[in-house]
Amino acid sequence: MRWGVITFPGSNDDEQTAFVLERLLGETVVRLWHKSESVEGLDCIVLPGGFSYGDYLRCGAVARFSPIMRAVEAFAQRGGVVLGICNGFQILCEAGLLPGALIRNRELDFLCQRVHVRVEAADTIFTNRCRRGDVLDLPIKHGEGCYVADETTLRSLEAGRQIVLRYTDAEGRVTPEANPNGSLGAIAGIRNARGNVFGLMPHPEHACEWLVGGEDGRKIFLSIIASGSGATEMPSVPTSSKVLSGP
Amino acid sequence: MGWLARVYVIPKIGVLDPQGKAVQHSLHTLGYPEVGEVRIGKYLEVRLVEVSRESAEVRLREMCERLLANQVIEDYRFEIDAEPAG
Numbered sequence: 001m002r003w004g005v006i007t008f009p010g011s012n013d014d015e016q017t018a019f020v021l022e023r024l025l026g027e028t029v030v031r032l033w034h035k036s037e038s039v040e041g042l043d044c045i046v047l048p049g050g051f052s053y054g055d056y057l058r059c060g061a062v063a064r065f066s067p068i069m070r071a072v073e074a075f076a077q078r079g080g081v082v083l084g085i086c087n088g089f090q091i092l093c094e095a096g097l098l099p100g101a102l103i104r105n106r107e108l109d110f111l112c113q114r115v116h117v118r119v120e121a122a123d124t125i126f127t128n129r130c131r132r133g134d135v136l137d138l139p140i141k142h143g144e145g146c147y148v149a150d151e152t153t154l155r156s157l158e159a160g161r162q163i164v165l166r167y168t169d170a171e172g173r174v175t176p177e178a179n180p181n182g183s184l185g186a187i188a189g190i191r192n193a194r195g196n197v198f199g200l201m202p203h204p205e206h207a208c209e210w211l212v213g214g215e216d217g218r219k220i221f222l223s224i225i226a227s228g229s230g231a232t233e234m235p236s237v238p239t240s241s242k243v244l245s246g247p
Numbered sequence: 248m249g250w251l252a253r254v255y256v257i258p259k260i261g262v263l264d265p266q267g268k269a270v271q272h273s274l275h276t277l278g279y280p281e282v283g284e285v286r287i288g289k290y291l292e293v294r295l296v297e298v299s300r301e302s303a304e305v306r307l308r309e310m311c312e313r314l315l316a317n318q319v320i321e322d323y324r325f326e327i328d329a330e331p332a333g
Binding site: 057058061065093094099100101103104105106107108146148149150182 | 258262263265266269289314315317319320
């Protein structure tokens with residue numbers, strides 16, 4: 001697959017995302033500067049984590065008007081696959097590509113920790129390598145990750161099975177303690193009604209090697225790759241040991 | 248001659264405002280038990296030149312809806328006053 005990874009001024013997970021895709025998964029990555037206006041020939045576009053434009057005004061509010069975002073919006077409208085991680089999720093909400101908004105964490109503090117998230121829907125482009133109910137161990141690092149939406153939006157998210165990930169404890173139970181930021185319905189990740197745009201607060205790109213504590217993040221990228229190739233079986237993937245010897 | 252717009256952006260009623268809540272608790276701790284709800288928003292000053300008052304109002308509303316406020320979570324209002332050029 002050909003992936004586009006966008007760099008906004010203030011993005012800081014763009015290189016990590018590209019590293020995972022290129023070095024760990026053997027994918028092709030095109031770096032996209034926020035000023036570029038074309039996303040031609042790409043299969044999936046990633047809006048990475050970070051603090052685009054210093055999070056001025058609101059997280060993602062300024063990035064949403066970058067020249068590249070017009071191309072991303074058109075790409076999404078054509079059915080192109082778009083993944084927004086953390087700040088990328090905030091940008092997608094600001095752009096109206098995903099419903100709702102992300103506000104300051106319930107306890108006001110910046111959270112940098114591992115969390116558990118339960119896969120609520122596995123028949124998606126982004127989670128088809130998981131089973132429904134699987135619990136993934138992923139890191140979060142954000143100050144504004146509390147998902148909010150009005151009741152009508154929440155109902156339509158539920159009805160359309162657009163909620164993809166929820167914060168849970170290690171056993172997959174939704175509890176107040178397991179919800180790190182106070183998100184409505186413990187929502188950690190949602191997709192749009194069409195199913196081709198996905199935003200999540202946890203960072204799969206920081207959980208793709210045992211060296212950094214886990215590999216659950218791979219499942220998200222492998223799911224996208226599997227949907228792209230139409231594969232129904234698990235793709236063969238370079239193992240960590242192979243990676244250590246270099247590509 | 249221009250206009251000074253004072254724009255207020257505030258969390259919608261019903262939207263969680265953890266900052267407001269924290270400040271409310273601090274005020275209680277400082278001995279102001281009469282304090283009810285506190286909500287924290289943003290105050291912006293936007294200067295406009297070479298535009299009529301009517302047009303300034305229309306354009307400001309557009310600016311608020313497109314960028315200054317996120318209407319999923321925030322309400323906005325503004326006041327416009329004449330300001331000598333300088």
